[in-house]
Amino acid sequence: MIRRMARVTLICLCSVEIAGGFAASTARSGIAFRRATSRGTHPRSGEAASSHGGGILSRVASNRAVSISMPALPADGQEMTATENGVFVVDSMPPPLPPLNNDYYLLRHGQSWGNVECVISSARSLAKSDKHGLTPLGFEQGRDSASNLLDMISADVACGDIAEAEGTRVFFYSSPFARARQTAESCMGGLAEESNSKRAEELGLDVQEEMTLEDDIMERYFGDLDDAEIGTYGLVWPVDMVNVTNTEYNVESVAAVSTRIRNTVTKIDSSPVHSEGEGRDIIVLVSHADVLQITQLYAAGVENVGNFSSYRFTNGEVRAMKRTPDSLPEADPLPLPEDA
Numbered sequence: 001m002i003r004r005m006a007r008v009t010l011i012c013l014c015s016v017e018i019a020g021g022f023a024a025s026t027a028r029s030g031i032a033f034r035r036a037t038s039r040g041t042h043p044r045s046g047e048a049a050s051s052h053g054g055g056i057l058s059r060v061a062s063n064r065a066v067s068i069s070m071p072a073l074p075a076d077g078q079e080m081t082a083t084e085n086g087v088f089v090v091d092s093m094p095p096p097l098p099p100l101n102n103d104y105y106l107l108r109h110g111q112s113w114g115n116v117e118c119v120i121s122s123a124r125s126l127a128k129s130d131k132h133g134l135t136p137l138g139f140e141q142g143r144d145s146a147s148n149l150l151d152m153i154s155a156d157v158a159c160g161d162i163a164e165a166e167g168t169r170v171f172f173y174s175s176p177f178a179r180a181r182q183t184a185e186s187c188m189g190g191l192a193e194e195s196n197s198k199r200a201e202e203l204g205l206d207v208q209e210e211m212t213l214e215d216d217i218m219e220r221y222f223g224d225l226d227d228a229e230i231g232t233y234g235l236v237w238p239v240d241m242v243n244v245t246n247t248e249y250n251v252e253s254v255a256a257v258s259t260r261i262r263n264t265v266t267k268i269d270s271s272p273v274h275s276e277g278e279g280r281d282i283i284v285l286v287s288h289a290d291v292l293q294i295t296q297l298y299a300a301g302v303e304n305v306g307n308f309s310s311y312r313f314t315n316g317e318v319r320a321m322k323r324t325p326d327s328l329p330e331a332d333p334l335p336l337p338e339d340a
Contacts, residue, residue, distance in 0.1 A: 087221045087252050094259045100269050102281040103162045104321035106292045108313040110138030112179035118230045122222040126177050133178035141316030142186025148318045150199050165279040166204040174286040176213045184286040216264040220290040223250025240306040254306050258298045289313050300325050
């Protein structure tokens with residue numbers, strides 16, 4: 001069994017391979033950042049669960065979910081408005097992330113049915129739906145991510161990037177979209193398997209049994225392009241590279257995603273849940289491709305976060321969220337489709 005002694009926060013991203021070399025996050029179930037809290041029904045438990053943004057936290061334990069409303073706020077110096085869909089529009093990037101008290105890993109969701117159908121899946125209604133959940137391969141990728149996560153933690157301990165500490169707690173935070181939530185559940189199940197449980201114990205990890213649903217790591221909203229074929233990412237990503245506040249087609253901007261990521265990470269990091277222990281927790285964020293790629297560049301302090309599409313996550317991939325540009329993988333710019 002996994003020893004419950006390490007803190008880990010997972011962020012899971014979803015992405016998809018697109019025709020013409022494009023890779024994109026296809027499970028965009030469209031979460032809007034709403035100032036008002038709404039409560040839905042967790043599709044598995046029947047208990048109250050979070051539905052729309054504004055930073056609602058849902059603690060899932062034994063298949064139960066409880067929502068807590070946390071208002072979304074602009075960063076200092078930003079102007080923020082909300083669309084009729086509840087998606088925030090900002091006029092600039094947020095300030096850099098401050099120093100953090102915990103260690104973060106990012107996990108992109110496994111292959112989803114939306115990936116297979118090659119459609120953009122970002123509607124906010126998907127936060128309360130099982131639509132575009134994982135395929136059998138996606139569930140397998142979720143389970144396999146458990147050993148990959150342990151490999152990464154082990155490597156980071158060996159090189160001194162994170163401290164080795166008996167009883168380090170590991171926490172999972174997931175987008176409420178089905179593909180991300182199911183990936184988090186699959187990864188946690190994989191960590192409970194005998195071989196991985198033994199490895200986690202050897203690393204001194206205490207993997208927490210509860211998962212938190214966090215609306216503000218939902219898929220990037222693609223507005224008028226939602227449900228379109230994934231090649232239409234080519235209408236957005238090239239513009240993102242030169243304008244991080246781009247909202248053409250009512251798409252959520254890179255700056256807006258960065259703002260909600262800043263709100264979420266600082267909220268998690270300062271939470272009493274993660275300040276009650278003596279050491280640093282490990283936080284795993286389970287989310288979607290665009291969201292995680294933007295998170296990675298923003299956290300690393302890259303000058304132009306709009307270049308996120310050159311650092312694509314594959315389905316079920318885990319990466320450490322580090323704080324310097326030299327921590328990023330080698331850039332792999334996307335070839336643009338002819339009609340981009």
